[in-house]
Amino acid sequence: MENLLEIKDLYVNYETDESVVHALNGFTLNVKKGETLGLVGETGAGKTTMCLSVLRLLPEGVSKVEGGSIQYDGKDVLSMNKSELRQMRGAQISMIFQDPMTSLNPVMRVGDQIKEVLSLHNPELSDKQKDERVDDILKLVGISPDRKDQFPHQFSGGMKQRVVIAMALVAEPQLLLADEPTTALDVTIQAQILALMKQLKEKFDSSMILITHDLGIVAEFCDSVAIVYAGEVIETGSIEQVFERTKNHPYTEGLFNCIPDLTSHAARLTPIPGYMADPTNLPTGCKFADRCGRCIDKCRQAAPEMVEVDPGHFVKCNQMEKGGSGL
Amino acid sequence: MDMKKEKTTSSPQKKKSQAQLILIRFTKNKLAVIGLIVLVALMLTSLTAPLWLDYSKVTHQSVRESFQTPNAEHWFGTDQFGRDLFARVIYGGRISLFAGLVTIGIAFLLGIILGGAAGFFGGAVDTVIMRFTDILMSVPGILLSISIVAALGQGLFKMLIALSVSLIPRQARTVRSAVITMRGQEFVEAARTYGCSNFGILFRYIIPNVLGPLIVGVMMGLGGVILQIASLGYLGIGIAPPTPEWGTIISENQANIMYHMYLGIIPGLFIMIAVLSLNFVGDGLRDALDPKMKN
Numbered sequence: 001m002e003n004l005l006e007i008k009d010l011y012v013n014y015e016t017d018e019s020v021v022h023a024l025n026g027f028t029l030n031v032k033k034g035e036t037l038g039l040v041g042e043t044g045a046g047k048t049t050m051c052l053s054v055l056r057l058l059p060e061g062v063s064k065v066e067g068g069s070i071q072y073d074g075k076d077v078l079s080m081n082k083s084e085l086r087q088m089r090g091a092q093i094s095m096i097f098q099d100p101m102t103s104l105n106p107v108m109r110v111g112d113q114i115k116e117v118l119s120l121h122n123p124e125l126s127d128k129q130k131d132e133r134v135d136d137i138l139k140l141v142g143i144s145p146d147r148k149d150q151f152p153h154q155f156s157g158g159m160k161q162r163v164v165i166a167m168a169l170v171a172e173p174q175l176l177l178a179d180e181p182t183t184a185l186d187v188t189i190q191a192q193i194l195a196l197m198k199q200l201k202e203k204f205d206s207s208m209i210l211i212t213h214d215l216g217i218v219a220e221f222c223d224s225v226a227i228v229y230a231g232e233v234i235e236t237g238s239i240e241q242v243f244e245r246t247k248n249h250p251y252t253e254g255l256f257n258c259i260p261d262l263t264s265h266a267a268r269l270t271p272i273p274g275y276m277a278d279p280t281n282l283p284t285g286c287k288f289a290d291r292c293g294r295c296i297d298k299c300r301q302a303a304p305e306m307v308e309v310d311p312g313h314f315v316k317c318n319q320m321e322k323g324g325s326g327l
Numbered sequence: 328m329d330m331k332k333e334k335t336t337s338s339p340q341k342k343k344s345q346a347q348l349i350l351i352r353f354t355k356n357k358l359a360v361i362g363l364i365v366l367v368a369l370m371l372t373s374l375t376a377p378l379w380l381d382y383s384k385v386t387h388q389s390v391r392e393s394f395q396t397p398n399a400e401h402w403f404g405t406d407q408f409g410r411d412l413f414a415r416v417i418y419g420g421r422i423s424l425f426a427g428l429v430t431i432g433i434a435f436l437l438g439i440i441l442g443g444a445a446g447f448f449g450g451a452v453d454t455v456i457m458r459f460t461d462i463l464m465s466v467p468g469i470l471l472s473i474s475i476v477a478a479l480g481q482g483l484f485k486m487l488i489a490l491s492v493s494l495i496p497r498q499a500r501t502v503r504s505a506v507i508t509m510r511g512q513e514f515v516e517a518a519r520t521y522g523c524s525n526f527g528i529l530f531r532y533i534i535p536n537v538l539g540p541l542i543v544g545v546m547m548g549l550g551g552v553i554l555q556i557a558s559l560g561y562l563g564i565g566i567a568p569p570t571p572e573w574g575t576i577i578s579e580n581q582a583n584i585m586y587h588m589y590l591g592i593i594p595g596l597f598i599m600i601a602v603l604s605l606n607f608v609g610d611g612l613r614d615a616l617d618p619k620m621k622n
Contacts, residue, residue, distance in 0.1 A: 055519075055520055057516070057520065061450070086522040086523075088522070089519065089520055089521055090520065090521030090522035091522065094520060094521055095517070097513055099513060102512060102513040103514050104514055104517075105514045105531075105535075106514070107536050108531075108532075116521075116523070116531070117521045120521065120523060121521075167517075168521070
């Protein structure tokens with residue numbers, strides 16, 4: 001299938017007076033048309049930086065793209081000018097934020113906020129057509145159009161996230177970046193929102209990058225998964241390939257070991273020892289070496305290459321062999 | 328009763344216009360309503376003054392009638408020249424209130440533009456604008472006004488400029504800090520992700536969210552301006568006599584206040600009532616303009 005988004009070897013730094021934070025270090029990721037990709041990684045791994053890079057919304061002044069490329073639908077995102085970017089944001093790629101409580105404008109009626117997106121991207125529509133579109137999208141996300149004249153504070157958290165999703169989808173974008181869309185919501189609402197997003201994504205035939213800490217959510221809603229560690233993708237493959245747990249990166253294995261399961265009788269879960277590599281002072285070799293139980297001398301000296309262990313299943317580890325089991 | 332019932336039970340409410348909602352919230356604050364009524368009454372009486380009060384009374388002098396305490400013919404009494412204090416106070420209100428509104432209006436608009444740009448764009452824009460306001464702020468407001476009047480000369484229009492300039496820095500700073508706190512909010516970031524332009528974000532997302540506190544600032548500021556106009560008048564560099572203005576009236580009668588108290592108390596009372604009403608209205612407006620204060 002064709003790739004909708006191709007991020008190749010992307011390097012992004014945050015430069016402050018005291019230090020340089022290496023947020024993305026050779027980040028490579030492909031998203032196919034119609035695919036839902038789960039992006040998993042711990043706090044500070046660079047997931048949000050990746051989203052902001054794709055939208056070219058990295059904070060000005062402190063952030064710097066050091067190298068690599070981002071291709072969206074064959075177009076080079078990094079060389080787009082301001083008006084091309086504005087046309088892309090919201091209409092082609094839209095983003096759903098973590099906290100619905102703060103991502104809506106408190107002094108604007110929710111209907112008007114959704115309509116604003118249409119006014120920006122579909123100025124050819126008449127006012128009446130826009131109103132109809134707003135009503136339609138509200139119905140789709142399960143909110144009665146009667147409530148479009150209310151303000152965000154009159155909605156509950158789950159309802160607000162539905163409004164945010166409506167805003168993200170109303171211009172029918174090709175790619176949806178969902179940055180932990182359910183973290184701020186309780187578990188039952190989480191399931192509803194995710195099911196809703198999946199259903200709408202299919203209806204509009206768009207792709208989605210779902211950022212989450214929860215491997216369970218990935219298993220349930222995604223087609224493929226990418227594991228991020230210290231600013232690079234260290235494993236990527238289809239859900240089946242990764243969740244089979246036969247050929248995983250040691251970090252991925254560590255993540256799996258942190259999840260309780262119903263069949264084993266472990267008294268304690270096994271955490272991954274240590275902390276993530278300091279992004280201001282990254283090691284030369286494998287960035288996971290210090291925490292890895294299988295670390296060998298080679299890992300300290302040379303950064304590992306991506307190895308295709310199975311067709312479509314890539315692992316970045318020195319001990320993996322092409323097509324073989326490794327380890 | 329019906330109103331109350333409807334409010335608590337109907338969740339899919341009928342659409343009330345923004346203006347109606349603001350009016351409903353405003354009327355809940357009794358002090359603000361009283362303030363508004365007083366203010367409107369003051370403005371109407373001075374605005375319509377030419378229709379029912381002959382301007383000649385303001386300047387008509389008659390030594391025989393000097394220092395009359397308030398009576399049926401001269402409601403507020405007369406000053407040392409025998410001029411009718413009532414007429415002077417009413418006509419004086421025209422200048423005090425009008426000049427105050429214009430001044431604060433100019434300062435408010437320029438403050439939003441300068442402060443908004445400084446807070447929103449940051450960097451060099453911020454530095455230039457803020458250093459400019461620093462320079463203005465390093466001179467005490469009243470001294471700045473005096474210097475500007477001294478440079479430009481006396482007159483209503485020049486006084487307006489002088490007062491506006493001395494007000495802009497504070498206004499710009501307030502707007503700037505409010506904009507900076509809003510700029511980092513997630514909904515502003517969200518607006519960028521769906522393609523809103525800088526201009527749109529500043530005027531549709533940030534300014535409306537900081538308008539509440541700004542309005543109060545302006546209302547309180549308007550009170551301050553009326554006091555400043557009065558101070559300039561009192562210092563003798565505001566409006567040139569014999570044109571009356573509340574501060575000027577007090578200043579003219581300064582020497583006689585000891586024995587004829589009403590000459591100071593009455594115009595002073597008008598200044599106080601106007602400023603107090605403005606502060607009440609400002610408070611009411613802040614609450615009314617904030618959609619979150621619904622209940």
